[in-house]
Amino acid sequence: LVDGNKMSALISYKMSDSFFMYPITPSTVASEYVEQLNSKQNKNIFDRIPVVHQTNSELQSIAACHGASHANAIPTTFTSSQGLLLMIPSLIKMSGERRPAVVNVAARSIATHTLSIFGDHSDVNQLIKSGCVILGSGNQKEIQFNQIQAYLLTQLLKVPVIHFYDGFTTSHEVVNLKLISDHQLKDIYDNFLQKFNLTKKELKTTPKSIGLIANDDIHFQITEAMNFEYQKFFSLIQSVNRFLSDEFAKISLPAQKILELQNENCEHLIVCTNSACDQVENFIKDNKKIGMLKFNLLRPFPTFDFKQLKNLKTVTVMDRSREFGANSQAYADISTLIKEQNMRQPVFSCVYGLSGKELTEADVAAIARNAAQRRPKQKFTVSIVDDLGGNSLSAIKTTQKTDIQKLKIFGFGSEGYVTSLDALAEKISQKSFQIQKMSYYDARKAGGVTESDLRFSGQEFQQHYKIQDADLVFVSNASLFGRKQIIDCLAQNAKLIIGSDFAFSQLQIGDLKAKNVQVYKFEAEKLKTDFQLKKVNFYVAQLLADFLQIEADFSQQLQQVLKKKHLQITENELKAFKHLQKYLTKVNQSDLQPKNTIDVQQFQQQEKSINQLINQGLSSGLPTSAFQQFAKEPELQNDSTKTEKLNQSLLVPEFLSQQCIQCGKCAIVCPHGCVQSYLFTQQEAEKLKLDVSKMQKFGRFYFQIVISEKDCTGCQLCVKNCPTSALKMTTNRANLFDKAVEIAQQEDYQKRLPKQVTQKFLQFQDNKLQFHSACAGCGQSQYIQLLMKMIENPQIVQGTGCPLVYLGQYGSQPLTKNTFWTNSLFEDTNEVALGLQLQTQQTDPKQQTWVIQGDGAAYDINFAGLIQNLQSGLNIKILVLDNQSYANTGGQRSGAS
Numbered sequence: 001l002v003d004g005n006k007m008s009a010l011i012s013y014k015m016s017d018s019f020f021m022y023p024i025t026p027s028t029v030a031s032e033y034v035e036q037l038n039s040k041q042n043k044n045i046f047d048r049i050p051v052v053h054q055t056n057s058e059l060q061s062i063a064a065c066h067g068a069s070h071a072n073a074i075p076t077t078f079t080s081s082q083g084l085l086l087m088i089p090s091l092i093k094m095s096g097e098r099r100p101a102v103v104n105v106a107a108r109s110i111a112t113h114t115l116s117i118f119g120d121h122s123d124v125n126q127l128i129k130s131g132c133v134i135l136g137s138g139n140q141k142e143i144q145f146n147q148i149q150a151y152l153l154t155q156l157l158k159v160p161v162i163h164f165y166d167g168f169t170t171s172h173e174v175v176n177l178k179l180i181s182d183h184q185l186k187d188i189y190d191n192f193l194q195k196f197n198l199t200k201k202e203l204k205t206t207p208k209s210i211g212l213i214a215n216d217d218i219h220f221q222i223t224e225a226m227n228f229e230y231q232k233f234f235s236l237i238q239s240v241n242r243f244l245s246d247e248f249a250k251i252s253l254p255a256q257k258i259l260e261l262q263n264e265n266c267e268h269l270i271v272c273t274n275s276a277c278d279q280v281e282n283f284i285k286d287n288k289k290i291g292m293l294k295f296n297l298l299r300p301f302p303t304f305d306f307k308q309l310k311n312l313k314t315v316t317v318m319d320r321s322r323e324f325g326a327n328s329q330a331y332a333d334i335s336t337l338i339k340e341q342n343m344r345q346p347v348f349s350c351v352y353g354l355s356g357k358e359l360t361e362a363d364v365a366a367i368a369r370n371a372a373q374r375r376p377k378q379k380f381t382v383s384i385v386d387d388l389g390g391n392s393l394s395a396i397k398t399t400q401k402t403d404i405q406k407l408k409i410f411g412f413g414s415e416g417y418v419t420s421l422d423a424l425a426e427k428i429s430q431k432s433f434q435i436q437k438m439s440y441y442d443a444r445k446a447g448g449v450t451e452s453d454l455r456f457s458g459q460e461f462q463q464h465y466k467i468q469d470a471d472l473v474f475v476s477n478a479s480l481f482g483r484k485q486i487i488d489c490l491a492q493n494a495k496l497i498i499g500s501d502f503a504f505s506q507l508q509i510g511d512l513k514a515k516n517v518q519v520y521k522f523e524a525e526k527l528k529t530d531f532q533l534k535k536v537n538f539y540v541a542q543l544l545a546d547f548l549q550i551e552a553d554f555s556q557q558l559q560q561v562l563k564k565k566h567l568q569i570t571e572n573e574l575k576a577f578k579h580l581q582k583y584l585t586k587v588n589q590s591d592l593q594p595k596n597t598i599d600v601q602q603f604q605q606q607e608k609s610i611n612q613l614i615n616q617g618l619s620s621g622l623p624t625s626a627f628q629q630f631a632k633e634p635e636l637q638n639d640s641t642k643t644e645k646l647n648q649s650l651l652v653p654e655f656l657s658q659q660c661i662q663c664g665k666c667a668i669v670c671p672h673g674c675v676q677s678y679l680f681t682q683q684e685a686e687k688l689k690l691d692v693s694k695m696q697k698f699g700r701f702y703f704q705i706v707i708s709e710k711d712c713t714g715c716q717l718c719v720k721n722c723p724t725s726a727l728k729m730t731t732n733r734a735n736l737f738d739k740a741v742e743i744a745q746q747e748d749y750q751k752r753l754p755k756q757v758t759q760k761f762l763q764f765q766d767n768k769l770q771f772h773s774a775c776a777g778c779g780q781s782q783y784i785q786l787l788m789k790m791i792e793n794p795q796i797v798q799g800t801g802c803p804l805v806y807l808g809q810y811g812s813q814p815l816t817k818n819t820f821w822t823n824s825l826f827e828d829t830n831e832v833a834l835g836l837q838l839q840t841q842q843t844d845p846k847q848q849t850w851v852i853q854g855d856g857a858a859y860d861i862n863f864a865g866l867i868q869n870l871q872s873g874l875n876i877k878i879l880v881l882d883n884q885s886y887a888n889t890g891g892q893r894s895g896a897s
Contacts, residue, residue, distance in 0.1 A: 001426055001435065002177065004170040005030035007140045008078070008104045008163070011147035013037045014044050014185055016102065017073035017203060018051035020064035023889035024083040025117045026167040027106035031078050032890065045186040046200065056860035056895045057827065062087035062094075062103070069099040070210060072201035074154060076101070080167055081108040082825060084123045088130060091160050095131030096226070097210055098158040102150045103132075105164040106171035107274075107320075109355040111825070113634040114810055118356025119167030121274075122321040124298070125329050127162055133233065134298035137165040137256075138274040139462060140175050145248065145256040146296065148185070152192050152240050157233055166275045166320075168356060169464050174422070174437040176429040180253060188247045195243055234300045258297050259304055266291025267311050268371035271334055272318040273298070276352065276359050278462035280318075283364040283398065290368045301333050306343055314371045316348040349379040357383050357620075358465040362395035369396060385623040404457040406467045406491070407544060410484055411476035412648070413441065413448040414776070416537035421452045423557040424541045428456050428550055440466065448773065449483055449617075470494060472547055474540060476524070478502035479647050484617040487511045495547060497584075499524035499540070509592045519587040525650070527583045531576040543580050553577075611640050611811040619811075638821070641711075641771040641814040648776075649714025651729040655705040657695050660726035662703055664763030666718035671774060671781040673767035673814075674708040675718050678740050679752050688736055688743075701752055708737040708771070715777030757790055765789045772814035774806040780881045781806065784852060787879060791850070794819050795840065797833040799853025799862070800826035802888045803881070829853050830865030830878070837874050848875040855882040860895040 002010070009030040012019075019038075021031040031054075038052040051068070055061045058079055065075035079087065084105055094101060109116040110123050127134060135150055137143040143165055150163040165171060193199060214222060238258060245255035263284055269291045270280050277294045284290045291309070295302055306312065315338065319328035327335070331349040338347055350367055353359050363382040370376045370393055379391060386392035407424075411417040418439045425437045433456040440451040453467045469491035476499045480486065487508055490496060496512070497520045504512070512519065522543065524536045533539070538558040545552040555577050559569045610626060613619040630636070653666075653675070667675045679701035685692050688704075695702045705727070719727045743749060744766070754761040768788035774781040780802055788794060796819065798804055804823050807814060815821055824832040830851055837849040851869070858866050858880045869876045886892045 001174050001422075001429060001437075002140055002179070003029070003172050003174045004137075004140055004143055004165050005078075005106060005172070006033050007143040008147055008165070009033040009037075010179070011144060011185075012076050012078075012102065012104060012151075013042065013050065014182060015074070015148065015151040015189070016044065016050055016076040017046070017048070018053075018065075018068045018075045020053050020055050020061045020068070020075060020077050022055050022058050022061045022077075022079070022083065023886055023892050024058070024080050025889060026108060026119070026171045027078040027080045027083075027104070028889045028892075029171070030104060030106070032892075034078075045182060045189055054892060058083035058086040059090075059827070059861070062090040062101075065101045065103075066090050066094050066099060069094065069101055071203050071205050073203055074100050074102065074151060076104065078104045078106070080106045081110050081123045085110060085126060086827065088126060091127065091130050091132055091162075093211070095159045099160065100154040100158055101160040102154055103160060103162050104147075104150075105162060106167040107164045108167040113631070115804070115808075115823075116355040117167075119169055119171075120320045120354045120356070121164075122354075124162065124164045125321045125323075128299060128329060130160075130299075131230070132159055132299065133157060133161045133237070135161060135163050136274045136296045136298060137163065137170065138277045138294075138296075139170060139464075140173070141177055141254050142256045142296070143170070144177070144180060145244065145254070148180075148188065149240060149244050149256075152189075152244065153237060155198060156196055156236060156240060164274075166464075168440075169275045172438065173464065174425060174435070176435045178253065180251065184251050188244070191247065192240075192243065196240075230300065234297075234302060237297065237300070256296060258295070259302050260294040260296075261291065261304075262294070263288055263291035264309060265311055266309065267313045268368060269293055269309065269312060269315045270318065270364070270367060270371075271295065271315060271330065273330070274320070275464045276318055276320070278464060279359050279361055280364050282401075282462065283361045283368070287368060289372075298330075301337075304337065306338055306341055306345075312345055314346050314348065314376070316350055316367055316371055318350045318352055318367075320351075320353045322351055322354060346376075346378070348376060351379075351381045352383060359383060360395070360465050360468075361398045361400075363393075365396035365398050366393035369393075385621065387623040387625045388628060389624070400469060401457075401459075401461060403459055404455050404461055404463075405548065406470045406472075407454040407548065408467050408470040408473045408489055409450075409452040409454075409476075409540075409544075410474070410480050410486060411450050411452075412480075413450050415450075415476055416535045417474075417476065417540065418450060418452055419561065420537035420541035420554070420557075421454055423538065423554060424545060424550075424552070425454055425456075427545065427552040428454075428548075431550065433458060434460055436461070436463065438466075449480060451484065472544065473497070474522075474544060475499065476540075481508065483615060483646075487515075487517075490515055490517050492516060494518070495520065497522050497543070497547075499536070504592060512592065513589055519589070519592065521585045521587055523583040523585075527576060527580070531572045531579075532570075533573060533576060539576060539580060542577055543584065546580075611643065614811045615644055615646075636810070636813055637817065638813045638815045638819055639770075639817045641812055644771060644812065645710040647710050649712050650731060651714050652709040652712045652731075652733065653707050653716075653718050653727040654730040654732050654734070655707065656726050656728065657704070659724045660696060660703070660705065661724050662696065662698060662760070663723065664760045665721045665723070666705060666727060667763035668759055668786060669717050669721045669782060671715070671717065671778045671785060672711065672713055672772060672776075673770035673785060674712045676706050676708075676737075676740070676767060677763040678704050678706055678744065679764065680704060680743065684743050688739055690736075699752075704736075704740075706736045706740045707734065709733045709735065710737075711771040713776035717777050762786070762789050766816070768794070768816040768819060769807075770814050770816070772806040773809065773812060774802065778802075778806075780854075780883070780887070783879065783881060787850070787852075788815075788819070791848075792818075795836065795847060795849045796821045797829055797836060797849060797851050798823040799829040799851065799857040800888075801854040801857065801881075801886075803852060803854075805888065826857055827861045828865060829857055830862055830869045830876075833876050834865070834869055834872065834874065837876050841875065846875075848877060851876065851878045853878070853880060854887065855880060855884060855894045856886045858882075 061077045068075040137146045150161040154161040248255040267289045271293045317331040317334045319330045335347045381392045429435045436455040474497045495518045538554045542554045685702045753764045833851045840847045
């Protein structure tokens with residue numbers, strides 16, 4: 001079982017001399033796998049252990065590759081998005097100097113109006129004019145072939161090769177496939193050297209000068225001489241492709257052409273690349289009038305004779321990036337090619353899949369229908385509703401393959417269901433099924449929902465999108481029904497297992513009955529309590545295997561996981577596997593009672609804010625007009641998290657007034673701003689139905705700690721840090737928070753609060769950072785929380801890292817209204833703060849700017865900016881959240897470590 005990142009790393013490790021890497025989502029896993037292989041002293045096919053070095057930025061990674069290439073090495077790096085953009089100057093220079101290297105890219109959106117971690121081709125397309133070879137792969141089989149091809153090409157052509165695959169769609173999708181052996185790979189490489197009259201050079205420099213200066217008398221001529229050589233590349237690439245295809249045929253592995261045409265008698269041709277090709281191929285199997293031209297080489301752009309398509313009427317070019325004010329790249333390339341061949345067939349432009357927006361066969365059907373119409377749209381989008389420009393096509397429902405079994409799991413990020421589904425996938429793959437597993441995450445740290453899909457079949461298939469008609473669905477917590485449209489994902493006659501108490505709305509019950517869904521209740525918490533379990537994820541995997549009639553014993557997998565953590569499996573943990581059925585109950589449809597009496601029609605017509613739609617999993621269908629104002633001014637008002645009320649934790653703190661010493665530690669230590677100390681008058685306390693006879697006094701007021709239970713993550717930090725056990729975890733809800741906030745907003749309330757800035761008195765200050773999505777009990781956000789209590793009208797420049805995710809998520813702004821907050825790029829946070837402070841101090845000399853960044857930014861990639869600010873004498877304060885690692889990309893060691 002391999003995902004795209006692992007496949008890329010596996011081949012790269014065998015064929016590269018050195019690795020210089022810096023983690024960035026979604027390519028980080030590839031770098032981590034290379035480090036794992038290196039730590040075990042594994043050798044490459046040259047019988048050497050490659051050099052592996054973690055750098056302090058992508059700038060350093062590509063510069064180190066540049067340096068290694070001067071010693072005749074074939075160096076490698078992995079990157080995505082902004083990381084790739086930082087490499088462009090070096091790549092242009094390496095291409096001009098004819099330096100070999102392989103840059104593997106898990107293609108991802110670049111940060112513009114917003115930052116997104118999800119995939120499209122906007123990063124790779126920035127390299128079109130770099131002089132590098134750009135090679136694409138659409139699935140894991142293609143990665144195996146093209147990764148080898150990339151190393152052969154860079155050695156032959158002596159320019160960097162960019163090998164890219166779709167971020168998350170391909171990088172994280174897990175499949176089972178036959179891998180090439182080290183012996184087979186070595187034979188292919190030796191045959192390549194022989195066929196193309198090459199040698200593997202010694203890893204050292206020889207006396208010469210590289211990187212020279214030319215004046216105007218000769219620069220132009222050298223450029224044209226380089227262009228003359230570059231024009232030979234496509235022919236050489238074709239030769240290498242034919243050679244490698246023949247070698248793969250000898251060992252019964254699938255090859256990949258540079259250009260691949262399907263349905264040559266077609267009337268309407270779709271031109272596409274990477275993972276989109278699999279969805280187009282699925283559609284055209286039963287639609288012979290539609291053809292596909294699959295191209296895996298962006299540069300040098302391949303030539304193709306369109307005149308061979310005798311029945312051709314239209315060409316539609318699919319682009320996975322948007323260029324404002326100009327034609328998309330592939331569309332421009334294909335249009336030029338057709339014009340040069342004196343053909344008059346119309347060429348249409350389709351933009352799709354930006355930032356991970358999925359492409360399905362239904363979207364391809366819409367593309368095909370548009371091409372066949374008398375008045376087709378010339379330029380359009382699919383998979384969204386563009387009501388501003390009127391340029392979108394509506395999806396057309398298509399029939400799905402019925403021989404694929406589909407399983408779906410919904411859970412919270414920390415529950416471990418991704419790990420257990422990996423184990424289940426491994427068991428199923430041993431039964432000679434083809435496997436496809438994918439997990440989807442939102443950007444939240446705490447309260448983030450994980451949606452995991454598993455498909456398996458006896459036949460080969462490719463479906464790179466979320467399961468829309470699952471046969472079996474497990475939902476870990478009933479609260480997820482309010483955050484994801486789970487019932488929409490169920491197939492007719494599906495089975496639904498819910499891991500907690502639940503109650504449905506009338507609307508949901510109607511949908512369940514219409515689909516004839518069998519509902520089961522699994523008492524996960526009771527199982528956990530009865531057998532003293534930490535997690536139930538492997539027990540759920542066992543349960544799902546039983547439903548799927550797959551013979552499996554997951555106690556062994558659990559033992560392996562615990563062993564890695566240096567733990568032993570307990571007798572209780574083993575015993576629990578034998579009692580799962582006792583905790584499973586089938587729910588009769590007649591017993592499904594509505595939790596309320598909401599009128600169905602009214603519910604469907606109810607208007608909701610964008611934030612609500614995001615939190616309820618309904619935002620994907622929003623039209624472009626919903627964001628017209630944001631497009632004009634890409635900014636949002638703060639203080640939106642207070643309406644979310646995610647109810648993440650079953651257990652929440654309860655305040656025991658008589659045991660409290662009013663130290664304020666609980667309010668200071670709560671990272672999510674869910675604990676607040678209040679001072680009430682007797683009248684206010686009685687209005688809140690508090691027993692004043694049991695309350696402590698603070699001066700002439702009554703002291704009360706109030707918990708926002710609906711926002712609490714259940715981290716228990718307040719309980720653990722209380723010196724007198726005045727807080728305990730319970731299922732009880734006091735529900736005082738909203739009313740306490742109302743009282744605190746009264747004009748005279750602030751006058752009763754102490755003004756000194758001490759720990760004891762800070763507990764009464766408003767939380768200016770509330771209910772964010774950092775991990776439960778996050779150590780970083782405690783410091784930001786404390787800082788926000790201590791400063792007025794803060795002006796913050798946020799460095800890229802974990803805090804960016806939980807402070808800057810669209811529609812989930814946890815900072816209160818009097819705060820200015822911005823984020824730029826990982827490498828220039830301090831410089832942005834410099835400009836902001838210099839400008840604002842002109843009108844307000846007392847204004848100060850705070851920089852919040854991690855040690856990766858402060859001490860590594862942006863150290864020069866930090867030094868400049870310290871030397872400037874400006875009123876710039878810098879809070880460094882120094883955890884000695886890159887927390888947001890998986891805990892890699894920082895330079896500060």
